[in-house]
Amino acid sequence: MNKKDNSSDLKEQEKKSNSKNQGQDFTQAFSFAELLGKGYNLSSELEQESSSSDFEQIKKLTAHLDPQVLAQLQHNYDQDVEGAIAKLAGQTSNQDQIISGFQSYSSPDFIYSDESIAQASPMLKQYLTIKRQHRDKVVFFRMGDFYEFFFDDAVLTAKELSLAVSSRQAHMGVTVPMAGIPHHAYEAYAAKLVAKGYSIAICEQTSDPKAKGLTERDVVRIFTPGTLSEESYLPARDSKPLCAVYADYKHYVVALLDVSSGFVEVSGLDNYQDFLSRIQQYNPAEIIYTDASLVDHPSLAKFHLTQVEESYFKGRSPLDNIKAVYGAQQVERFNAHRIFVPATGALIKYVQQTQMVTPSHLQIPHFAHENDLVILDSASVHNLELFATTTGEKASSFVEVLDTCSSTMGARLFRRWVRQPTRNLAQLEQRLDYVETFLGNDQARNKLITLLKSLGDIERIVARISLGNASPRDIGELRNNLLIVPYINGVFNEFNLPIQELDELSPLKDLLLAALEDKQPMFLRDGGVIRSSFNAQLADLRNVRENVLDLLANLEAQEKARTGIETLTVKLNNQNEMYINVPSGNASNLEKIPDNYIHKQSLKNARRFVTPELRDLEIKYSASELQIAQIEKDIFTSILEALKGELKYIQNLANQLARLDVYVSFAQLAYTNNYVRPSFNQQSQLEIKQGRHPVIEKLLSTPFIANDTNASPTSSLQIITGPNMGGKSTYMRQNALIVLMALIGSYVPAQSANIPLVDKILTRIGASDDISTGRSTFMVEMSEMAYILDNATEKSLLLIDEIGRGTSTFDGLSLAWGCAQYIAQEVKALTFFSTHYFELTSLANSLANVTNLSVAAIEYNEQISFLHEIKPGTASKSYGLAVAKLAGLPAQVLGIASAQLKHLTSLQQGESTSLEVVEVAPVQESIAPEEKEAIALLEQANLNELTPIASLALLERVQMLLKKRK
Numbered sequence: 001m002n003k004k005d006n007s008s009d010l011k012e013q014e015k016k017s018n019s020k021n022q023g024q025d026f027t028q029a030f031s032f033a034e035l036l037g038k039g040y041n042l043s044s045e046l047e048q049e050s051s052s053s054d055f056e057q058i059k060k061l062t063a064h065l066d067p068q069v070l071a072q073l074q075h076n077y078d079q080d081v082e083g084a085i086a087k088l089a090g091q092t093s094n095q096d097q098i099i100s101g102f103q104s105y106s107s108p109d110f111i112y113s114d115e116s117i118a119q120a121s122p123m124l125k126q127y128l129t130i131k132r133q134h135r136d137k138v139v140f141f142r143m144g145d146f147y148e149f150f151f152d153d154a155v156l157t158a159k160e161l162s163l164a165v166s167s168r169q170a171h172m173g174v175t176v177p178m179a180g181i182p183h184h185a186y187e188a189y190a191a192k193l194v195a196k197g198y199s200i201a202i203c204e205q206t207s208d209p210k211a212k213g214l215t216e217r218d219v220v221r222i223f224t225p226g227t228l229s230e231e232s233y234l235p236a237r238d239s240k241p242l243c244a245v246y247a248d249y250k251h252y253v254v255a256l257l258d259v260s261s262g263f264v265e266v267s268g269l270d271n272y273q274d275f276l277s278r279i280q281q282y283n284p285a286e287i288i289y290t291d292a293s294l295v296d297h298p299s300l301a302k303f304h305l306t307q308v309e310e311s312y313f314k315g316r317s318p319l320d321n322i323k324a325v326y327g328a329q330q331v332e333r334f335n336a337h338r339i340f341v342p343a344t345g346a347l348i349k350y351v352q353q354t355q356m357v358t359p360s361h362l363q364i365p366h367f368a369h370e371n372d373l374v375i376l377d378s379a380s381v382h383n384l385e386l387f388a389t390t391t392g393e394k395a396s397s398f399v400e401v402l403d404t405c406s407s408t409m410g411a412r413l414f415r416r417w418v419r420q421p422t423r424n425l426a427q428l429e430q431r432l433d434y435v436e437t438f439l440g441n442d443q444a445r446n447k448l449i450t451l452l453k454s455l456g457d458i459e460r461i462v463a464r465i466s467l468g469n470a471s472p473r474d475i476g477e478l479r480n481n482l483l484i485v486p487y488i489n490g491v492f493n494e495f496n497l498p499i500q501e502l503d504e505l506s507p508l509k510d511l512l513l514a515a516l517e518d519k520q521p522m523f524l525r526d527g528g529v530i531r532s533s534f535n536a537q538l539a540d541l542r543n544v545r546e547n548v549l550d551l552l553a554n555l556e557a558q559e560k561a562r563t564g565i566e567t568l569t570v571k572l573n574n575q576n577e578m579y580i581n582v583p584s585g586n587a588s589n590l591e592k593i594p595d596n597y598i599h600k601q602s603l604k605n606a607r608r609f610v611t612p613e614l615r616d617l618e619i620k621y622s623a624s625e626l627q628i629a630q631i632e633k634d635i636f637t638s639i640l641e642a643l644k645g646e647l648k649y650i651q652n653l654a655n656q657l658a659r660l661d662v663y664v665s666f667a668q669l670a671y672t673n674n675y676v677r678p679s680f681n682q683q684s685q686l687e688i689k690q691g692r693h694p695v696i697e698k699l700l701s702t703p704f705i706a707n708d709t710n711a712s713p714t715s716s717l718q719i720i721t722g723p724n725m726g727g728k729s730t731y732m733r734q735n736a737l738i739v740l741m742a743l744i745g746s747y748v749p750a751q752s753a754n755i756p757l758v759d760k761i762l763t764r765i766g767a768s769d770d771i772s773t774g775r776s777t778f779m780v781e782m783s784e785m786a787y788i789l790d791n792a793t794e795k796s797l798l799l800i801d802e803i804g805r806g807t808s809t810f811d812g813l814s815l816a817w818g819c820a821q822y823i824a825q826e827v828k829a830l831t832f833f834s835t836h837y838f839e840l841t842s843l844a845n846s847l848a849n850v851t852n853l854s855v856a857a858i859e860y861n862e863q864i865s866f867l868h869e870i871k872p873g874t875a876s877k878s879y880g881l882a883v884a885k886l887a888g889l890p891a892q893v894l895g896i897a898s899a900q901l902k903h904l905t906s907l908q909q910g911e912s913t914s915l916e917v918v919e920v921a922p923v924q925e926s927i928a929p930e931e932k933e934a935i936a937l938l939e940q941a942n943l944n945e946l947t948p949i950a951s952l953a954l955l956e957r958v959q960m961l962l963k964k965r966k
């Protein structure tokens, strides 16, 4: 659209606004109101631009509107943007109208060229210069009371945030769409965009907007999906971490940072597949990289990938950044792990660049030692339903069902542990010792749960203090939490074993107790943050404000007594002026006026005076409001500074509380669900007595059948056969989940469990097309299998469920056999291998480390009943037809299938040569005539009229018929 079109748009609006029902045309009026709102706020700058004819037009157009309608719309717009927009969207019925004419708009690259910037008006020049540096972000450009969006950003925000888009004068022949939001509502809008995966640059006015000339502007904060610390952008019980990835010729590195808590972890992997798995495990909200080939893999396509300059990762900058944040001591530690430097340094720089401060809350990086890591491939995370079920539902996932943490800090730590199981034995035993201790006293544990439930999110408050966006409410919350800590320490004494006490941070607590009012406002500007008792000047000023009328009354009484003028009054007017009023009708009054009264004003019936004392009070009173705000601000800032100095200790306390919460919740889980403490071994032995599936047992309404597991290097490959629906997948998953639970330090659902410290849990369960990468079911299956065969070791745990289903029977069987034999002979990992190919069970005849297991089922009268019991040996048959019957397949189909099954069996035994079409007569209704009669009797009975006796007779007849049927 060019300028001509644009002005014709405005003419069209003018025409509409002149029409009789202009007041009812909400949509139209709304956009005028919006324009007007912008016009007011932009006026000084727009008017300075020689070519601001559009501004003139806006003024002209809005002048036609009924002022009342306009005022109301303006008010709606300011008070309730969301509501006004929703109303607008509702009335326009379709979003296209809101962005009329801009659907296919795209601003050309040349508008960011030097030439374009040179030709732009001053304000646009400023905008383009800033936007040129932030092309990949939506720029929130502050203009007066609004944040404005221009060009593509305007069209994008109009679409994503349902804003009305207008256009200003064209630049270089290119239409300039613009949209805007009121500044005070920006958080909600920004949160929406960030949730949709956009990055945002907030550009503020950095010089006084009232001063002459162009207001200076600069980007003060960048929001990206992985660098958020504000509560409104983050899920409470999970984190949105940032990852940096790097590789040299030998190693792959993933560095993780949770900006909202300061947690940093770096892992080095020696192969690309493990590197990919590690990223999946972390599930970052954003990944930064410089080398594109490193992230060019379909499994990473779902992540928000941000390419940064090479200097983030290379040269001196990374080490300098590490030094700036952690000091020389940590640099030495990094010297021993040089490969960790680039990615860690890049993380720090990215946070500096987006938050515009050097973060002081980053925790000492945890180097994930390769010997401690347990790799979970993405198939395991998916198939073990750790964070969502395979159908995408969150509520019945492992973490949701087992998260009983009392605080959000604990809930996030629990999820982090689930993502990062460990095989560091000392660490696991220490966690389990705590769980055991807390399990030891139910009453004390319940007290701890109550206390932990009242905790706020200290971890995130620490991050906000460090990044400079902590609110008074945050600090009030911190104070309240510090008050709880001594009580928690008190409960520790009730347990049998000694528990290290939490640091109560008493000096800090005392400071906050003394300084902060009991209740804190959200914003400092709302006032009432600091206690009067904390600062004498503040007390004095508040006293003046709150007690001014009393003070004046006292003064009045005092002056009356001193002067003897009975009718004298001391007044405060609307302009905050104070004076002594002496009625002048009585001459004796005037004679009594003392020397220190200074004449202020003479009225017809009175004279007004001030005294030095009264003037002091007046000055104090007028200035008190601003002074109070200033004093509160100064004190609050100094408190924040004090807290920054103690950040490490507060963070340490937050970490301790989070861990405590997880231990207590593990103890509570163990108590309510009858879990047991696992033991560990390095010999790849998995021995579980009466193991259960931790999630299914909680969701089933019927009792869960517990099963034993005994796998070791002498029986490392366990082939499981049995009917569909028999419980094979459940059994395999339960084994993996029990191992995983043990490797995060939890008790496990079993009577006893001896768990191997496995290096990887790799899974191949179920078949699904991967539409996103265009791979067929069979291709996905084979790729996953290839990864497993390539990466599994003797120390791994493998779950393989029905490999070879997506191709012909013989191909499938041969492939399944090949994989099973290779795993048994070469990989030697502990493997649960479920299959419907009975042929595979004969592997056990020739390979010593292969064991056969089967799921028991009973078939009676063509009905199948599942026992869900796992037993040694091979299943006698597959019961596929019985299950199909259960599922309701037509009887005729079952008849054909049954005949073909017989043929196939004889074919295998060489008795016949090929399959042929089988004719099966339409199956007669399997229902007996007696049953039919019984049903008809029940159907026809009028229950409203049946007497009790007749009902009994009917029941008797029905029962007799059913007994008679064959």
Ligand SMILES: Nc1ncnc2c1ncn2[C@@H]1O[C@H](COP(=O)(O)OP(=O)(O)OP(=O)(O)O)[C@@H](O)[C@H]1O
Pocket (backbone or CB within 6 Å): 696, 700, 703, 704, 705, 706, 722, 723, 724, 725, 726, 727, 728, 729, 730, 731, 855, 868, 869
């Ligand atoms: N041990 C158990 N105790 C109670 N119910 C169970 C048990 N194991 C499985 N089930 C129930 O049986 C259902 C089917 O189990 P599962 O999916 O494990 O069977 P399967 O043998 O793997 O079947 P298929 O071969 O068709 O994949 C489960 O959803 C669960 O409700």
